[in-house]
Amino acid sequence: MMPDRRAFGQDDTVRPGPERMLLPTVREVLRMDPVADALPEVLAGEDGLDALVRWVHVAETADVARLVSGGELLLATGLGWSHDEHALRSLGRELADAGVAGLVLELGERTPEAPAPLLEEFRLAGLPFVVLHREARFVAITEAVHARIIDDQTVALRARDEIRELFTGLSLRGSPADFIVAQAARVLRCPVVLEDTGHQVLVAENVGDGEAELERWEQRSRAAHRGAGEAGWTLTPVEARGMRWGHLVALPGEPHPAGRSSVLEQAAVALALSRLADRDEEEWTRRSHVALIGALLGRRFAGDGGMAARFEASGFPVAGRVLAGVAVRTRSGRVESGSAARALEAARAAGSDAIAAAHPASPGLLVVAVSSRSGRPGADAVADALAGGDAAVVGVGSDAHGIPGLLSSVEEAVELTGRGGGGRGRHAVVQRAESRPLLRLVTAFGDDPRLQEYAERMLRPLIEHDLANDGDLIEVLRAYLSHPGNRTRAAAASHLSRSVFYQRIALIEDLLGLDLDDGETIGALHAAVLARRIRS
Template sequence: MPDRRAFGQDSTHRPGGERMLLPTVREILRMDPMADALPEVLAGEGGLDVLVRWVHVAETADVARLVSGGELLLATGLAWPRDARGLRSLGRELAEAEIAGLVLELGDRTPVAPRPLVDEFRDAGLPFIVLHREARFVAITEAVHARIIDDQTVALRARDEIRELFTGLSLRGSPADFIVAQAARALGCPVVLEDTGHQVLVAENVGEGEAELDRWEQRSRAAHRGAGEPGWTMTPVEARGMRWGHLVALPGEPHPAGRSSVLEQAAVALALSRLADRDDDEWIRRSHDALLAALLGRRFSRDGGMAARFEAAGFPVAGRVLAGVAVRSRTGRVEPGGAARAVEAATAAGAQAIAAAHPSSPGLLVLVVSARAGRPAADAVAEALASGDAAVVGVGSDAHGIPGLLASVEEAVELSGRGAGGRGRHAVVQRAESRPLLRLVTAFGDDPRLQEYSERMLRPLIEYDLANDGDLVEVLRAYLSHPGNRTRAAAASHLSRSVFYQRIALIEDLLSLDLDDGETVGALHAAVLARRVRG
């Protein structure tokens, strides 16, 4: 749920600041007009990467009152005090004025750098540089100012491009995940959209996500307090006094328009998208859809990365009992609010859950359930969901870790396809414990030997179906699901008994197998289950 923001609250929080498009003292020392004068750093080496806002020639002793901070001063020392006390006072005043550094050209009047002044700069950590050759101050200031002005022109052009990009996304009604993806592409770094509870809704450009999203809630809360996580840039997503979350850019290279400017434009587009959504839980629903689609589609290469994504979304994985639950609807589609009710049922059972419609089966609602050890909650969730528009509820085996969770979800999906539904308003609950062969098949997961076995056993039927737009694999599945009862198998295939018998005879002929043999039936059943679980 969004937070209502108090009037006057800061709109943007940027821990660690942001590097603007300005040259550093180090970069200026490398420019030809400066490098030709043989610069030497006598103090403040640690401050060479400070940004220089302007370059100014300053010879007077009271120059500190004429600057506003960030300037690199050029001097010959002609009007400086000659006594140690005056030089120390000058050094303290310049440090308090927060200049970027001081460059002294050595010459006849000032053959060496005044030691008291150098000591003051060293104590303050400010760069003190001497030039061993005569320098053209005009050439130095011209080169630096041209660089600053050129960079600012580039920045203005980049800001216009970013504004045009996100304005276009707003006008087209682009969804949140696409807006965040465009922000990540523009910045060339990971970008995360989190809700007000610091749960990740969208994460783009995070690679495997294991490092970027690990312990996200704790790290995000610390960053909002201004502690830790250097290089993060954060911008609130809000409109009309309502705050829905924050957009967070992780460390990356500077952007010509400014990292914060890019995020602010993206946040405006997200706020407009949020205002256009009638469903208050639209972002959460899309987030859960994407997570479960990635899990079921095996769109991850490391279990740790997938676990980090779930954890960042508020779904605990480590040290938890996990299970998959699948609910097949009587109406052939997941009813509006069905996912939210399923999550509420899990919460009431003392567990956490993520729910979404199956990406390839619109009438199937899939849940992943996480409970503390010793408090498995999948059965309680299933019983709570076995009413209303539910026809069949499949409950997968208890599991640990991402591979086990994936197998459990696949079991639940397969189980939800069995049976015609319960009587009255109560659904049939199918549990993996009653299907030992299914549990055996899913335990092998993506083992290539199992896939090869399934392909070898069923290849004649698959090729026949592809060539003739046939249904032999599904007819065989119905036959194996109702062993010894061909009448029920024919009904499950939506075929008359005579046509069903013809299909069975054709299957036996193509496979050169006897479907009345128990070992053959068991072998084919394992092959069919492996093919279905594999998707």
Template sequence: MEPDRTDRPDEAATVLLPTVREILRYDDVARALPEVLSGDAALDRPVRWVHVSESAQSARLISGGELLLSTGVGWPSDERELAALADQLIRDGVAGLVLELSDRMPTAPPALVAAFQAAGLPFVVLHREVRFIAITEAVHSRIIDDQMVALRARDEIHALFTELSLRGSPADFIVSQAGRALAAPVVLEDVNHQVIAAETLGAADDALDDWEHRSRAAHRGDGDGWLITPVEARGTRWGHLIALPGEPHPAGRSNVLEQAAVALALSRLADRDDDEWTRQSHDRLLGALLGRRFASESGLVARVEAAGFAVTGRTLIGAAVTVRTAGADAARVVAAALTAAREVGADALAAAHPSQNRGTVVLALSVRRGRPITDAVFGDIARAVARELRSPENSVQLAVGSEAPGIPGLLASIEEATELLGRADSGRGRTAVVHRVERRPLLRLVNAMGSDPRMQEHSEQMLRPLIEYDLANGGDLLEVLRAYLTHPGNRTRAAGASHLSRSVFYQRIALIEDLLGMDLDDGETLSALHAALLARRADGYPR
């Protein structure tokens, strides 16, 4: 088991405090012609305070992080005593030593210079006289001003995440606010190092690529610049909130991340069940896929793989499930479908369809290439859903799209399955009905053409009279035509699918023929209209 780890660097040093280098650039110091004798590489050490010391005895009173100013008037002259003074300063953690040269001490004592060089600490001499009080006043004013800025920033961060907690904001929004506050990618992962939510600030590929491997390494201490905070409450740890490297924050990066982690823990306590975060994650991923809300394919691949859904080197399959039982709970359908899919060794994402009726659940499966998923496997998934809902098995309908090698193909496969599910018959008398798009060649052809402008043009030319009529009159001609094409040669079933009486249905068909100037008994005409309706559906229009 990996050790628990919360990285918390000394942010007071990096956020609030000036460095030795900055102090040397102050006007009063610069006019004194500073010369750095040692510690060039340590000039960015933070200075916690500036202290004036003229004796070896007072030098013992420092507590670490001070920049010591001196004229050396009270220093010992013996080399061994000077070396002991240097050792004392270095041991107590002095940030640096600044010596004003004078007639009494025209050069820096070699023993001090040697000791500071060996320790790699800044030792600076001033070649002109300077008012030490001007330096201390300027530095201390800067430190106090920055502390006030930090206090205000901490209050703002506390207020932000407290408000998010009180409002019941979802995990992804809290993570997004943390990322924007830090101006750095922030990731919420579960205890298995799978991403639940992420704010990548447009750097999804770099931020989430090979996430599990990099995250495990960071938890072992190999994550350079990663900040890791557990998300836990009441003795339960649900995951970790991770900030990738970024600029300092006036409130402290650790403080921002910890406030966000508290808000996430409160949000988690308020969730309805233990799978809520996973369900929200799948909703976002499949919503982004189906809504085409992703900037690049590689970015979406990185995101879904970070969530535990392998894409590279896999065969992807889309499916859609509906339960024809009153009161069917989509959340339970999702849970049952995920469990059944994982039992057959497939990575899976499942969520209620973002734009279909609430009873439709979409499922994305990822399997190793060369390992087919048969109708029997999908039948097991459908039966698992029926058992979970305690519904008759024939109430579950599952449609399966084409196998695909990547994200664009997965999108087409899910759309095929959704379209097929809407056109499938009820399968009365059968259990756990599985419909395959391979048995619907026209649907496969139209989806394979995707958004080809020629197919779009064909759809517009064929259907324009019906679209314009429906828009002008609030009509349902497109739906009547869809029902007619779904049940060719059986007007009684088509009328039933349209929820119209036979006489009204026949009137609608006659009107469609008049508007189109076509004979709906002609096979070629029916095929052309069917392709046009499928293309309109594939182009994103609702059914």
């Protein structure tokens, strides 16, 4: 993720207006007891009743427009108004131009009905014009509204202090970006997304099971930044020292006492400090890839469509693409810091997209998901780029379509890295799914509960023995099946002496009641071991 260097004062972020929780609306004022008791009736501007009331002002003079600054709800009896039609129309236009929230007129002997010219101007401007059919105490109204405004502002100040304390604490503790975004989503009770400057999703928290919020993310985000997007989005830049790394985006949700924009701004400051502390331009992208690979392999998604939306929002096209998994097992047992970057660069050079991260359960295994427009150039390019250096075995899964296919291909690639001890010299052994038809069959049906039930039934005696005795019979069987007809190589793969290995095989045959020299038995057990390993 490359940041943008910003000129001083340059900012194209959509800025939200006043926070609803800080100010009452005209509609809410009309429901307050001092107003409701006077029997209010809305004669014009019903669509403007949700306008925010900044203050309440008693206005009896004809030149009141020059005394207001916008957002005021005016109270009047009409005593100081002219009866001239032109003057009344002029008053209406001046009040509309001044941006008042509305006008409340108490009817009485002096003004038994709303002046038609003034009412017409309010109707044309879409401003609320309300009449009171009973006498009202304007002092009680102003006290009630102002108390509400001051109380809300006090609550807001307290809430802002709590939010500032929360995100300052996260900054001081060095919390990672995903946790900071998760806290922002928890506080706001709505989906919150951290995107880079290219509108690709890096972190998404509190999205629904279907993750529909992420569908067509780039197009929707770009529209929101232009001010032409969906209502209710709040956007805040993540930047410091003239560098912008992305934006925090809060999707529609309930108001917050501190203000949604204030919460996002504090979270953005924490993210900027975290980013400065990392001093690594690719840190956020790397964490995003780790989360995606972990969610895919851990099957932490409710539906294929939702997972596809998350991948595509992160810049990994799924629809209409040929997908494949590549996995690399290293000699050192750890993934080099530059391996993922080499994989991504190789995919880009081949006209493909990719995400790469260490396997969540195997730190010495790099997993790469590749998305190509057609054929296998991306996966092959990634495999070639990673076959040198510390790589021992490279596994390349089958071509696939959609999230289930990608998962199967990645699992194939991971399983393939367990076959073979590694290449000679500095070049790794490359294993391809095309040479493992049984593996392809098992991964294609890996989510079928009948296959999992079959694997459990076949291997249960060995599983229970290993659990009771901290044993290794499953792994010994796997090594045996990976080197059929060559017990010497199988023993070496198990890191056991031949005599101990033969004892283990004899125990496996006794527990299973099967002959491991029978071809059909070997095939059945191999399918069961593959199914169990892929699901583990």
